[in-house]
Structures are given as structure tokens and as C-alpha cells.
Amino acid sequence: MKRINIGGVPEHFNLAWYLTLKNGEYKNEGINLRWKDYFGGTGAMNKGLREGEIDMAVILTEGIIKDIIDGNPSKIVQTFVQSPLIWGIHVAHNSDFESIEDLKGKKAAISRYGSGSHLMAFINAESNNWNLEEDLDFEVIKNLDGAVEGLTNGVADYFMWEKFTTKPIVDEGVFRRIANCPTPWPCFVIAVNNEFFENNKEDVKTILNIINNTTSEFKSIPSIDVTIANRYDQRLEDVQEWLSLTEWSQDVIDEATIMTVQEKLLELDIIPKSIDYSDLIHDLK
Known part of the structure; x- marks a missing residue:
């Protein structure tokens, strides 16, 4: 069974990963997906991707774009949460x-x-x-x-x-x-280390198919609001508000959005230049 390491913040956005792991859905496909909580957020995950500690990350859009431009050998494979943070x-x-x-x-x-x-x-x-x-x-x-x-x-x-x-x-x-x-753009994307992607493209596709099946139906999971409230120590009314505002995605992030993020980061002097869409995105086709 192939071991694949993925990281994300230990927050309610990522409950779908926990549910699919708990159900053994990746193991059914011959993948030993190991989740690592990153309490330090995007900066810590970028470091993990750079150093090979993780192969994949569920990460803030603007954070990974900046770090790829700064030399992180990774690219985005799809949007994870479409709504703003x-x-x-x-x-x-x-x-x-x-x-x-x-x-x-x-x-x-x-x-x-x-x-x-x-x-x-x-x-x-x-x-x-x-x-x-x-x-x-x-x-x-x-x-x-x-x-x-x-x-x-x-x-x-x-x-x-x-x-x-x-x-x-x-x-x-x-x-x-x-x-x-x-945020003026979709908040979370899924990024993959380039070398890992080239050698494990079909496994990445399998992982995305599994998580996308869950996120596409996430809001209709029975009592999901109660589950989130209990697991993340949230008030039920806060969880219900959050669910009403949050939309997951199963699609690759589009070029217009990528350019919007880069234009803003460039305007703020956070990145030294913008780069081509193809240098930020892995093509899964």
C-alpha cells in the first residue's frame, strides 16, 4: 500500500478529509493517506512541501501562490473551498x-x-x-x-x-x-509537490475523486452541523452560519482567479513578479 502524506489546518473546513479517512476510503484504493495537522497554518505547510515532509497540502490560495513564485517546487491541482475565507x-x-x-x-x-x-x-x-x-x-x-x-x-x-x-x-x-x-478570492486550494505529482498522478486523481465525492454532498450529511459543533467546540448557531456561507469546489482554479491573486500580491509588493498560469497549476488531464 502506497503511503502519501497530506497536511492541512485542524479546522472545520477539513472535516471531509477526516470523514473519508475514518471510512477507509483511500485504503480501499491501495493508498495509505496520512493526515498531518499544521497548527502553524500556511507558512508551516509551505515549509513541509518544500522539505518533503508532506506530498500534498490543503492550503490558502494566496499563500501557496506566493511561495511557488518564491521557489516552492509545488503546484495547485484544484480549488478546495470556493467561498472566501x-x-x-x-x-x-x-x-x-x-x-x-x-x-x-x-x-x-x-x-x-x-x-x-x-x-x-x-x-x-x-x-x-x-x-x-x-x-x-x-x-x-x-x-x-x-x-x-x-x-x-x-x-x-x-x-x-x-x-x-x-x-x-x-x-x-x-x-x-x-x-x-x-479574502477577495476562493480561500483554499489543494497543492502537490511537483516530483511527487509526476510519479503519482493517478493516485492524486484517486484522492481528489474521493474527497470531491464527500465535499459535493457535505452539507447534506445527516446532523453534520452537530458533528462540527461537537468536534470543534463551536456553538451550533455559529456552525450553521458557517455552513450557509461556505461552498466547496471540485474544479481546478481558473486562470482569471490566479491572475487576480497575483495582481493583488504584486500591487502590495508581496511578490516580485507574476508568473504564467501553467507554472502554478498541474494539469490532471
Whole structure:
């Protein structure tokens, strides 16, 4: 049985992977798919793809595009979640910050440079007409636990992370969410290391077929809202809202979307150049 390693964030978006693994669907096809949780998010997964720790990743669109341009030997095989990611902008519950404007020039907690939390800080700054050189400052905190510690201790002032994942921390009175900042594109894609892809193309297709069968019917799984609420310590009404806003995809990401992401990253000086669609996408045909 062929072992294949895949990584993703331990969040509700990826429950479909857990369900298909639990059901033994990959093993039925001769694939020993091993899932690795990446609490450090996109930056940590990019490192895993580069170093061969994982063969595949369910990863933020803008994060993997930036890292491929920076030399990550991987490409995207399809969109995983079509809807935008809604990033909550969080501060410590007892801080004096009340609005986005209060955060201008303050220190953003980020999981690592090149991560989603890092890139989205630029997008948030631009959308609020901040000076990208003078009004942004960063503190690396590695993961969500690091953000809780960093904001509570005043090492950093605000933190951007997916709003439903952080909702329990807001409900506990640790964070306050003062605004939301949605991504201007589909949020998650599936990326595959190039060398692995060339040698295992049919296995990649098999894995995608299995996960796509589940995501296409995900919302109709009986009591899926209750399952998510229990597994991820979420309130049922929050899960139901999240389900209503979230759409999975079973298709390759289109060229127009890829160019939109690159244009924005180029405009923000996050990437040095844009590259061809074919240099970012693996053709599964």
C-alpha cells in the first residue's frame, strides 16, 4: 500500500478529509493517506512541501501562490473551498482598541512571514488606505495559542485568523473581534509537490475523486452541523452560519482567479513578479 502524506489546518473546513479517512476510503484504493495537522497554518505547510515532509497540502490560495513564485517546487491541482475565507480582526478583550483605525501602525501577530495572517494584514491595510511601509509592524507568534499569549501579554496588538475558528476564544472573553476582512478570492486550494505529482498522478486523481465525492454532498450529511459543533467546540448557531456561507469546489482554479491573486500580491509588493498560469497549476488531464 502506497503511503502519501497530506497536511492541512485542524479546522472545520477539513472535516471531509477526516470523514473519508475514518471510512477507509483511500485504503480501499491501495493508498495509505496520512493526515498531518499544521497548527502553524500556511507558512508551516509551505515549509513541509518544500522539505518533503508532506506530498500534498490543503492550503490558502494566496499563500501557496506566493511561495511557488518564491521557489516552492509545488503546484495547485484544484480549488478546495470556493467561498472566501472570512478573517476576523482580533484584539485582546481588555485592550483599548475599538476600531480598525485604532490599529493603524500597531503590531500584528502573524504565524510566520509569508503566512495567510501575514498576507492578509497587507490586504486589510490597503483596504483601509494605510501606508504599507509605515503602518504595518509584525510579531511572529507561530500559531493560535501563540496569538492568545501574545495579545494577552501585549507583545502584539491584533491578530487576523478565520473568524469561526476563533469564535470560541471570543466567546470566552479572551479576544474581541472588531472587524472582518474576507479574502477577495476562493480561500483554499489543494497543492502537490511537483516530483511527487509526476510519479503519482493517478493516485492524486484517486484522492481528489474521493474527497470531491464527500465535499459535493457535505452539507447534506445527516446532523453534520452537530458533528462540527461537537468536534470543534463551536456553538451550533455559529456552525450553521458557517455552513450557509461556505461552498466547496471540485474544479481546478481558473486562470482569471490566479491572475487576480497575483495582481493583488504584486500591487502590495508581496511578490516580485507574476508568473504564467501553467507554472502554478498541474494539469490532471
